[in-house]
Amino acid sequence: MRRQSGLPYNGGLPARRGGGNLRIPDDIAVLGVDNDETICRLSAPNLSSLNQNIEQGGYDVARLIDRIIRDPEAEREDVMVWPTHIVTRQSTDIYANNDxxxxxxxxxxxxxxxxxxxxxxxxxxxxxxxxxxxxxxxxxxxxxxxxxxxxxxxxxxxxxxxxxxxxxxxxxxxxxxxxxxxxxxxxxxxxxxxxxxxxxxxxxxx
Known part of the structure; x- marks a missing residue:
């Protein structure tokens, strides 16, 4: 799991610089990427995550590989894996609010x-x-x-x-x-x- 915003990872909660902990999602909402079910479900609280169109990305990579095999001089390009939706779990169930x-x-x-x-x-x-x-x-x-x-x-x-x-x-x-x-x-x-x-x-x- 990547650390969020440079904050050290501390038992499921990113520690506040200068001491103390942020409560998730009471003080801050946390959103991950890739929607790895194991990581998201093991996190406490369960981690919301951005789901990506991995299957379409696979097809795009396959087409690029096929083109390069057929023509080694073919132009290379980045393959973009686009997000589809946010899978909401407890880490973003409410927004941080001062009231x-x-x-x-x-x-x-x-x-x-x-x-x-x-x-x-x-x-x-x-x-x-x-x-x-x-x-x-x-x-x-x-x-x-x-x-x-x-x-x-x-x-x-x-x-x-x-x-x-x-x-x-x-x-x-x-x-x-x-x-x-x-x-x-x-x-x-x-x-x-x-x-x-x-x-x-x-x-x-x-």
Missing amino acids: PHIAEVLKYIHENISQKISVDDLVSLVPLSRRLLETRFKRSMSTSIYDYIIQVRIEKMTQLLSEGMSVSEAAVELGFSDIKNVSRSFKQLKGITPSEYRQQVIQGKF
Whole structure:
């Protein structure tokens, strides 16, 4: 595992320069690369990682090798292995936030994203009025609580679709009851429908 930002690795947590530890994901979110399941699952907390289109990269390398074999003078080129999606695990389940009440709300949202979440549920977690919570949340996250929940659900849906679930299976997994509303929200955020996204994943375009 590569060390993050030059910080020494210390028992699953990068140590803070000058002493003390950063809590993951409470103080800082950590994202790895290559999505090695063994490393990601053994890390504490489990490590989120950028998944890459390794299979397509293999085909591209094979084509380059074939071209060089056929023509030793052929131009060499770098083979780019493109990212497909982020596989989210505990290390990025919430974003670092200086407001402890907002951090608590974010943690609850991410841990219960498959359940129906209301603003009243979130208000009960913190010693803030509904209006104050909504004001502080929008100031901190630059979006409303409702829109943030939708964004997190759609991001989770892209992950499930990338892992092979059908649109209906992913919708059920995330507690969506209306596929049309899901498709509309998905297209607003991603520019394409869930079905189109899944098809492009299958074709190796994501």
